[in-house]
Amino acid sequence: MNYKKAIALVTAASLLAGCGGSNGSNGGKELKEGDTVKIGFIGPLTGPTSSYGIPVKNSIELAIEDYNNSADAKYKIELLAEDTQGKGEGANTAYNKLVGEGIVGIVGPVITAEGLAVGSASERNLTPIVSSSTSGDSVTLMGDKTTTRKNYFRTCSNDSMGGNTIAKAVGNGTVKVSKVAILTNSDSDYSEGCTESFIKQAQADNVQIVVQDKYPETQKDFKTYIEKVMTSGADAVYIPDYYEIISTMVKQFRDAGYKGTFLGTDGWDGVLSVKDVDKSIFYDCYYTNTFDDRADAVVKYVDAYKAKFNSETNMFGTMAYDATFVLIKAIESAESSDPEAIIAALEKTNYDGITGHFEFDAQHNPTKDLVVKTIKDGQYSYLD
Amino acid sequence: MGFITQIMNGLSTGGMYALVAIGYTMVYGIAKMINFAHGEFIMVGAYIAYVFTTMLKMPIFVSVIASIIGCALLGVITEKVAYKPLRGSGSLSVLITAIGVSYLLQNLFLILFGSAARTFPTYMKSGTLNIFGIRITYISLLSLCLTLVCTGILLFFINKTRLGKAMRAVSEDRGAAELMGINVNNTISLTFAIGSGLGAIAGIIYGMSYSLINPYLGAMLGIKAFIAAVLGGIGNIQGAMVGGLIIGVAEAFTIAYISSTFSDAVVFGILIFILLVKPAGLFGKNVREKV
Structure with a gap:
């Protein structure tokens, strides 16, 4: 009833x-x-x-x-x-x-x-x-x-543009790395989408992908992942995710002695504004962004x-x-x-x-080109 | 050497789970209730340390002490205000109250500090120790050592001191203990103080290891530590420690050698398995119900 x-x-x-x-x-x-x-x-x-x-x-x-x-x-x-x-x-x-x-x-x-x-x-x-x-x-x-x-x-x-742009930068040698490890947030459509488009472009450009792993949203401890990445000999880690989780991941990577490059997408923007973040850990980071904030x-x-x-x-x-x-x-x-x-x-x-x-294209996405932003010595910078 | 490094990784995470699990287990052993707000006590501990070091610019030592005392007080006050009035009523009401306290604290800190994460101050040199290719971060090492030391002190306290004896007596039979002149209220308060104080230490280790703290940090940590406590046999301190370490290693191994997407599934699978096979936990006693 x-x-x-x-x-x-x-x-x-x-x-x-x-x-x-x-x-x-x-x-x-x-x-x-x-x-x-x-x-x-x-x-x-x-x-x-x-x-x-x-x-x-x-x-x-x-x-x-x-x-x-x-x-x-x-x-x-x-x-x-x-x-x-x-x-x-x-x-x-x-x-x-x-x-x-x-x-x-x-x-x-x-x-x-x-x-x-x-x-x-x-x-x-x-x-x-x-x-x-x-x-x-x-x-x-x-x-x-x-x-x-x-x-x-x-x-x-959209997610395809982000992953695609950063993979191209690796493929054409703008970002000089040879072996890429990929870590994806398995609970985020954004992260999955950016990973998919990255891999597609990387394969077309013959970029070597040595590790591909996923972490759940609730994961806070990345020691195990870091060990996997470090034993694989990867000289770059691609993490398409948002800046808060990025700041803890980069910190744990650097604490564990990883000195390589980080690749990311526009979710990275703002990583230096996380409250009281230790900026010295941010070097050799490259990510895409939709605009130039200068x-x-x-x-x-x-x-x-x-x-x-x-x-x-x-x-x-x-x-x-x-x-x-x-x-x-x-x-x-x-x-x-x-x-x-x-x-x-x-x-x-x-x-x-x-x-x-x-301007909008047929799928209502902006027709803007993305820029590749870098972080050097704890400061945002651009690849011009 | 990757294998041993992964064991160490698991043990250090497990150490943190163990510290939290001990808090659960002590409170259960003595107050016979599961304090589901315990995860939030850890969050509060981390925030107190953050406020003292980053905002008030206090030295590290002062911040750590403040965090431990603050958490202990929070535990005692919570018990007096929220749980004590319900002593004697059904365990379900206490459980629901505990969940209520947990939401209250979470949202209180959300209002006070916002949902954006804060960076925890650096209390020690970051870096790794490299022994024969086994990589261990200093923080992991500290976390493991602190767990062992805290458990050691706690066991000594409970087994060798008068107050510890009182605790064991209350845990065994509250009514009889009261008849023997033990102040049950004070003993329960003390238990909450110690459990929450250990939570503060876990919170600080959490902040140091992962550098970011937010008002939600206690939720998942609390659940995993609770599983560790059940695995070890709830009410048993050595059990909680062993349970924490097992959960930590199981998690690390799943991520390293099976699939990272299964890590939570394995942890919860352990809970289901232990409840089916040995509901009293690894170190738990089977207490016969007297009619």
């Missing part, structure tokens, strides 16, 4: 949610100058991944403030932010709530898992989404992994962020600043809150942000 009731309730709830959504998406109206436009943010503001989500939300706020204060602002943008705790279910709840509140588009989500969770619902409602960090290849794609999701755009590189505009943003929030931003935040403008510009050129018009405008994006020039 109870069971049936529960099913009935769930069905009713999902029907209601569906209704709310489709009403929202059909209710597009023309926007006049000076109108207030609501955009949403979904991402982790609490929980273990909140260190990624909070800078994103803050940067969106900063971007909106900069836009609203600018002389040629057409509309007044308002932000509605919802916490997901970094979980897929949380992302769905947050998304449905925002749709109910009448947002015209979303900047976010932050984590690939969230992106995958809201993917099909947001496509049904045609909610325009611009994400600055969900890098999983499949996030912008439908279930068949080939058709592009109509409404989902991202301003960061640019004046980026420096200006970083300072403004620090002044407003009294904390350091990271690469997620920097990317989110641009993503916010990409969405706002699309709303401006659509001159309407009609999702289809905004999506059409997003497809024609041609915007110069602080991190570079943005």
Whole structure:
């Protein structure tokens, strides 16, 4: 009896949610100058991944403030932010709530898992989404992994681009190493994706891969892995993962006496900003990045962020600043809150942000080239 | 030589598990409850050391002492506030309370310090000792030595001192011990203090070995140490130490020679196996239930 009731309730709830959504998406109206436009943010503001989500939300706020204060602002943008705790279910709840509140588009989500969770619902409602960090290849794609999701755009590189770029740098001798060991986070789609694309390119370039191993997300102790890598004689270790785990891994590698090179992807960016990190262990590190943070505009943003929030931003935040403008510009050129018009405008994006020039390809990935960044003597640097 | 290096790696991780497992086992032996917040005590210990060294710029010695005392106090206060009122009620209520305390501490530190990891200060020279091709980091060596020394001191304390005798008496029969004039409340407090103090040491070793600390660090460590305690026979201190070392070595060997993706599976498999085959654990006594 109870069971049936529960099913009935769930069905009713999902029907209601569906209704709310489709009403929202059909209710597009023309926007006049000076109108207030609501955009949403979904991402982790609490929980273990909140260190990624909070800078994103803050940067969106900063971007909106900069836009609203600018002389040629057409509309007044308002932000509605919802916490997901970094979980897929949380992302769905947050998304449905925002749709109910009448947002015209979303900047976010932050984590690939969230992106995958809201993917099909947001496509049904045609909610325009611009994400600055969900890098999983499949996030912008439908279930068949080939058709592009109509409404989902991202301003960061996808996992294939990251692994591919760093493998090429090894293949063409820009980074001089001969034997590569690969360590992959088996619980991270990001890490798996970057590994796959790295191996593909490395095999094409005849780069020798001597160790290939996986570690679970919960792994804190890497002594055993390090011993394997060191006995294999590898002179480079490729670890595509995010900066916190990287900082503990590099530390353990250096403690164990490993003197070789580290290769990574854009998840590495920010590794020197981990609180009180020992910078002396970071030398001979090469990783890809989506933007060059020496640019004046980026420096200006970083300072403004620090002044407003009294904390350091990271690469997620920097990317989110641009993503916010990409969405706002699309709303401006659509001159309407009609999702289809905004999506059409997003497809024609041609915007110069602080991190570079943005256009989208057929799969809604940015057409930007990646840069290879290095860390020398505990300082970021570039391969120019 | 890779083989022996892997054994050493396993033993040093196991040493840390053992320190935590001893905390579980002592509390179980005397208070007859599983303190699932014990993993969080370790996290608190690591954070106290971090705050004293990095934020207050205190010398290492002061920070370590502060961490041990802080954790011991936390253990005693937790027992007084959360567990003591439930003494005598069902073991399930105590267990749920312990889980509640664990969430409380985790989220408290999440609010205080944020979810971003902090880098633990360097307390000792990093580097490796190389003996005939066997590579051991100094920190691993320290972790193993500390475990052995702490277990030694603890065993001496429990078997040779008056307070230790009181503890054993309370563990055997709380009612009878009380009748003999032993202050049961103080004895339980002391147990929590010692167990949590050892947790602080484990927290510091954790910070030194992995350099990063976050409010979630106690969760997995706590679970693995709990398995170690069950493996050794919960309530038995030597058992907890041996159990910790076995779990550490099993984990290292799985990663090194089978597949790293199975390492957690093997550890939990050991738990299932031991519960099926020898539920009292390796060193556990089979206590007959008197009717």
